[in-house]
Amino acid sequence: MLRRVYLAASLLVLPLAVLLFAQWPLRELVQAGSRQANDAAQVLFALAMAFGVGFAGRTGTHLVAGPPLRSRRVAAVATLACVLPWSLFMLWTLSAPVWESLRTLEKFPDTLNPGYFLIKAAAWILVLLALLQSLAAAWRVEAPDA
Numbered sequence: 001m002l003r004r005v006y007l008a009a010s011l012l013v014l015p016l017a018v019l020l021f022a023q024w025p026l027r028e029l030v031q032a033g034s035r036q037a038n039d040a041a042q043v044l045f046a047l048a049m050a051f052g053v054g055f056a057g058r059t060g061t062h063l064v065a066g067p068p069l070r071s072r073r074v075a076a077v078a079t080l081a082c083v084l085p086w087s088l089f090m091l092w093t094l095s096a097p098v099w100e101s102l103r104t105l106e107k108f109p110d111t112l113n114p115g116y117f118l119i120k121a122a123a124w125i126l127v128l129l130a131l132l133q134s135l136a137a138a139w140r141v142e143a144p145d146a
Contacts, residue, residue: 009051016044046122054129087131
């Protein structure tokens with residue numbers, strides 16, 4: 001099921017590209033709507049990156065600092081040791097501002113267009129997916145082979 005969520009989120013790249021491309025003609029030719037297109041593109045970019053980073057972690061295609069570890073167990077424990085404290089801290093510190101933003105359906109400060117709350121929610125989703133991915137990786141290493 002998580003694979004389907006990631007696949008659906010990957011489709012956000014298509015409207016994102018259209019909105020980014022449309023900004024110039026909207027600004028120069030139509031002379032209206034470019035700021036709304038920019039705001040919508042920011043929301044789509046935040047959501048696409050939140051799920052994209054989670055998917056990269058899930059598939060092991062993300063950038064890694066340092067040499068690859070030979071032992072899967074050591075790699076899982078090292079990842080969990082780094083990601084667990086960071087993600088718990090980030091979830092704790094982000095929860096109040098994200099909740100307040102969601103509760104008030106915060107708007108973009110410059111344009112007052114709706115949707116800014118989705119950018120803050122995407123940051124929280126990104127951290128949550130990183131935490132869940134590191135827990136899942138550690139669980140797979142510890143689970144006995146059937």
